[in-house]
Amino acid sequence: MTQTLLSVEMNINPAGDVPIYRQILGQIRSQVALGLLEPGTALPSIRVLALELKVAPNTIAKAYDELATAGVVHKRRGFGTFVSCERTQTVDGHRRHIIEDRIDALLAEAQGLNFTPEMLLELLHRRRILMSSRLRRDGSQAPSYPIDSILAEREGLESPTPAL
Numbered sequence: 303m304t305q306t307l308l309s310v311e312m313n314i315n316p317a318g319d320v321p322i323y324r325q326i327l328g329q330i331r332s333q334v335a336l337g338l339l340e341p342g343t344a345l346p347s348i349r350v351l352a353l354e355l356k357v358a359p360n361t362i363a364k365a366y367d368e369l370a371t372a373g374v375v376h377k378r379r380g381f382g383t384f385v386s387c388e389r390t391q392t393v394d395g396h397r398r399h400i401i402e403d404r405i406d407a408l409l410a411e412a413q414g415l416n417f418t419p420e421m422l423l424e425l426l427h428r429r430r431i432l433m434s435s436r437l438r439r440d441g442s443q444a445p446s447y448p449i450d451s452i453l454a455e456r457e458g459l460e461s462p463t464p465a466l
Contacts, residue, residue, distance in 0.1 A: 310339075310346060314355055322357055326365040334374055334385055335396040341387040345375065348383075 312329045314322055333339040345351070348366065352359040366383050369375040377383050412422050 310351065312355065314357070316357075322355075323361045323364040323368075326351075326355070326362065327368050330365070330369060331372075331374055331396050332400070335394075335400065339385045341385050343385045344381075345383045345385070 310330065310333070312326065314325050316322060318325070320328075330339065330345070339345075345366070346354070348359050348362045352362045355362075366375065366377070370377055370383070373386055373388065375383050376386050408422070409419075417425075
């Protein structure tokens with residue numbers, strides 16, 4: 303079943319340095335990467351989104367065209383624009399970029415607090431164990447992360463969750 307979006311959450315800054323179509327492109331790409339827009343979801347029509355954002359339809363069309371070229375969305379003439387069902391390198395790269403930005407911020411803050419990389423790895427490992435045990439108590443299955451096996455191997459411990 304296809305879900306049709308009547309609107310998409312976006313914050314556009316017309317006075318900013320980034321062109322509006324690039325802002326739209328980036329926000330849709332982020333929403334797809336974060337799973338907020340699921341595969342198969344129909345995006346708002348060009349006209350509807352242009353009216354909602356108070357921009358020219360050509361601006362939306364340009365953003366949709368670039369998203370289609372990158373494989374993030376696909377167009378079906380007469381039916382609309384849909385989030386692609388296949389995961390693309392662009393989306394995976396964007397997801398990685400989001401995490402890398404957060405890691406960079408964590409590393410900068412940790413350095414300011416005099417945490418060594420080893421201390422961060424240990425803390426990460428302990429937090430994963432804590433999260434896994436909380437999930438198990440709820441009756442749900444604990445997710446498996448390769449980092450658990452890597453950290454456990456490094457410490458000579460048995461992995462708290464099986465590796466993928």
